[in-house]
Amino acid sequence: MQLIQLIIDGVASGCIYGLVALGFVLIYKATETINFAQGDILMLGAFVAYSLIGLMGMDYLTGFALTVLIIAVFGFFLDAVVVRQIIGQPAFATVMLTIGLGFIFRGFASIYWGTDIFSFSTPFSGKITEFNGLIISYVNLSIIAGTAILMSALYFFFTFSKIGVAMRASSENQLAAYYMGIPVKFIFSLIWSISAGVAAVAGVLLAPITLVDTSISLIGLKAFAAAVLGGFGSIPGAIVGGIIIGIVEQLCGTYENYLFEGVREISAYLVLILTLIIYPRGLFSDKAEVKKV
Amino acid sequence: MRFIFKTKYSQDINIAKHNGDRFWYSLLILIMAALPLVLDDFYLGEISYICILSIAGIGLMILSGYTGLASLGHAAFLGVGAYTHAFLLTNGVPFYASIPIVIVVSFLVGAVIGIPILRLTGMYLAIATLALGFIAEHVFIKWEHFTGGNRGLPVPQPEFLGMSFYDSVFFYYVCLVFLIAAMFAAINILRSPTGRAFVAIRDSEIAAQSLGVNLGLYKALSFAISGAFTGLAGALLAHYIGYLAPDIFNIFLSLTLLLLIVVGGMGSLHGTVFGAIFVGFLPQLIAICRDYLPSSIGSQPGLEPMLFGLILVFFILYEPLGIYGRWIKIKLFFELFPTYKRQTFKKQKVFTKSDRV
Numbered sequence: 001m002q003l004i005q006l007i008i009d010g011v012a013s014g015c016i017y018g019l020v021a022l023g024f025v026l027i028y029k030a031t032e033t034i035n036f037a038q039g040d041i042l043m044l045g046a047f048v049a050y051s052l053i054g055l056m057g058m059d060y061l062t063g064f065a066l067t068v069l070i071i072a073v074f075g076f077f078l079d080a081v082v083v084r085q086i087i088g089q090p091a092f093a094t095v096m097l098t099i100g101l102g103f104i105f106r107g108f109a110s111i112y113w114g115t116d117i118f119s120f121s122t123p124f125s126g127k128i129t130e131f132n133g134l135i136i137s138y139v140n141l142s143i144i145a146g147t148a149i150l151m152s153a154l155y156f157f158f159t160f161s162k163i164g165v166a167m168r169a170s171s172e173n174q175l176a177a178y179y180m181g182i183p184v185k186f187i188f189s190l191i192w193s194i195s196a197g198v199a200a201v202a203g204v205l206l207a208p209i210t211l212v213d214t215s216i217s218l219i220g221l222k223a224f225a226a227a228v229l230g231g232f233g234s235i236p237g238a239i240v241g242g243i244i245i246g247i248v249e250q251l252c253g254t255y256e257n258y259l260f261e262g263v264r265e266i267s268a269y270l271v272l273i274l275t276l277i278i279y280p281r282g283l284f285s286d287k288a289e290v291k292k293v
Numbered sequence: 294m295r296f297i298f299k300t301k302y303s304q305d306i307n308i309a310k311h312n313g314d315r316f317w318y319s320l321l322i323l324i325m326a327a328l329p330l331v332l333d334d335f336y337l338g339e340i341s342y343i344c345i346l347s348i349a350g351i352g353l354m355i356l357s358g359y360t361g362l363a364s365l366g367h368a369a370f371l372g373v374g375a376y377t378h379a380f381l382l383t384n385g386v387p388f389y390a391s392i393p394i395v396i397v398v399s400f401l402v403g404a405v406i407g408i409p410i411l412r413l414t415g416m417y418l419a420i421a422t423l424a425l426g427f428i429a430e431h432v433f434i435k436w437e438h439f440t441g442g443n444r445g446l447p448v449p450q451p452e453f454l455g456m457s458f459y460d461s462v463f464f465y466y467v468c469l470v471f472l473i474a475a476m477f478a479a480i481n482i483l484r485s486p487t488g489r490a491f492v493a494i495r496d497s498e499i500a501a502q503s504l505g506v507n508l509g510l511y512k513a514l515s516f517a518i519s520g521a522f523t524g525l526a527g528a529l530l531a532h533y534i535g536y537l538a539p540d541i542f543n544i545f546l547s548l549t550l551l552l553l554i555v556v557g558g559m560g561s562l563h564g565t566v567f568g569a570i571f572v573g574f575l576p577q578l579i580a581i582c583r584d585y586l587p588s589s590i591g592s593q594p595g596l597e598p599m600l601f602g603l604i605l606v607f608f609i610l611y612e613p614l615g616i617y618g619r620w621i622k623i624k625l626f627f628e629l630f631p632t633y634k635r636q637t638f639k640k641q642k643v644f645t646k647s648d649r650v
């Protein structure tokens with residue numbers, strides 16, 4: 001029974017990793033660049049939600065929607081103004097650029113909101129439900145439900161909407177998509193905005209658990225493990241990878257005595273390194289094989 | 294404008310291209326050697342720190358600037374060097390024996406880590422080194438027998454050549470000598486076939502492989518050499534700090550090293566020194582900025598990462614070749630005056646290399 005309890009907790013935190021990883025994957029699929037600032041965008045989302053809900057006293061759902069909208073617009077212009085200039089440079093330049101952007105966001109957040117730890121009230125805070133002796137908190141339920149809703153929305157968007165199909169086409173082959181009359185640059189900026197919006201959703205859902213401060217941007221680094229495990233480039237892979245990482249982390253934390261001390265904090269990174277060494281293409285990769293030396 | 298009349302192929306790999314180089318670099322070394330006569334202890338300490346940063350920068354430059362492999366976890370090597378050195382000194386190993394052991398240990402650590410993860414390319418490598426950096430930081434905290442854990446580890450300051458490391462003039466000379474030695478070693482590595490192979494790998498893996506460069510071997514070698522330089526810097530850093538705590542070797546230090554090579558200029562050894570001077574004086578620069586900004590912004594702790602990020606983004610976007618690149622441009626402007634053309638250094642647009650098959 002304890003095991004099931006752990007798995008439920010793990011799935012909840014894993015969904016957050018999965019959502020952030022989803023942001024990496026969307027951008028990577030489209031432009032073959034990695035956004036190292038994804039965790040910092042998540043942090044910005046949480047802070048904006050704190051401003052809207054906690055300070056201005058907005059209704060939770062309205063504040064949630066507005067936060068996602070603000071961050072999505074921000075993501076759009078982030079690509080259109082800054083990141084696009086770097087296309088064509090070596091991968092190293094993109095890595096450094098997004099790391100630099102991440103530092104700017106974190107610095108901005110700590111100047112604008114301060115370095116204290118904030119929280120805002122949500123309809124889920126502090127409520128639990130019991131089911132066959134399992135204790136499930138509403139917060140965890142909200143995370144799992146939110147992820148499920150977002151995933152299905154994205155699924156329908158990418159499968160049935162015209163823009164979604166255009167996005168898949170641009171990811172598949174930029175030149176061919178451009179010849180078909182798809183405004184590829186605009187589409188890429190739109191993908192950045194979706195990716196930022198997803199990060200904002202993760203940030204708002206996560207806020208009741210970790211509270212809001214600048215250190216939550218470190219989740220972005222753990223989400224790399226999820227993205228790599230799922231095979232960079234696969235959307236369901238990102239979520240499944242995230243959930244696996246979440247469960248592994250919970251299990252490592254509980255059975256720490258049998259392993260070694262402090263295994264919980266580095267378990268995600270260990271999984272990441274092991275995946276890269278043993279099976280670098282990941283679980284759900286649609287690519288034939290990751291290029292090897 | 295100087296034209297060098299080459300009569301031998303070997304002139305292409307001379308360390309000094311012409312007598313002017315010899316003269317200026319000798320003068321520089323003489324001035325550096327004479328500095329303790331005019332500067333007080335505080336500035337000598339700062340310059341020693343810059344020397345240490347330059348040595349670490351050489352390490353990362355060989356890996357990232359010359360072999361084209363990104364490492365986001367290089368603070369781990371500084372940590373390995375620092376802790377190994379402190380551990381050896383605590384157990385009575387003399388300074389002159391400890392330094393070579395540190396270099397060998399960091400070389401081996403680099404090779405052992407390098408062999409499995411260097412099968413990865415591009416951003417996978419960046420992510421893997423990032424993760425390794427975290428794991429290393431964690432190991433420093435938890436391996437208490439070796440590192441003292443969170444309590445920290447005091448670094449013994451032994452006598453060496455009858456002088457003490459507490460003497461800042463002596464410490465300055467030690468750092469300077471090690472920097473010059475490291476610079477010579479790096480120059481010689483880079484003009485040897487090994488160094489040429491590194492550059493070939495950076496420019497095109499396929500072309501390098503076709504010319505008979507064993508990619509796996511040379512990448513691992515680059516990682517190991519890079520680790521050795523950074524480990525040496527770590528050993529000197531241990532003396533500079535005097536008390537090792539695991540949270541020194543965090544991701545922020547790794548990123549500072551990256552900032553150093555990006556700001557200094559990717560792919561140039563001059564750049565490591567320029568970058569080290571920049572990074573070494575960055576805290577003072579920020580302190581000056583604080584004075585000029587209104588106190589509501591100036592007193593914020595977030596200013597430092599923000600400036601850090603802004604500088605990084607600015608250099609990546611507008612001056613990818615860093616301070617050294619800017620220097621080259623200024624030099625050429627005066628050499629070619631009045632016929633300098635802006636287009637000489639125009640960034641070439643290239644198609645992004647695709648990892649997809």
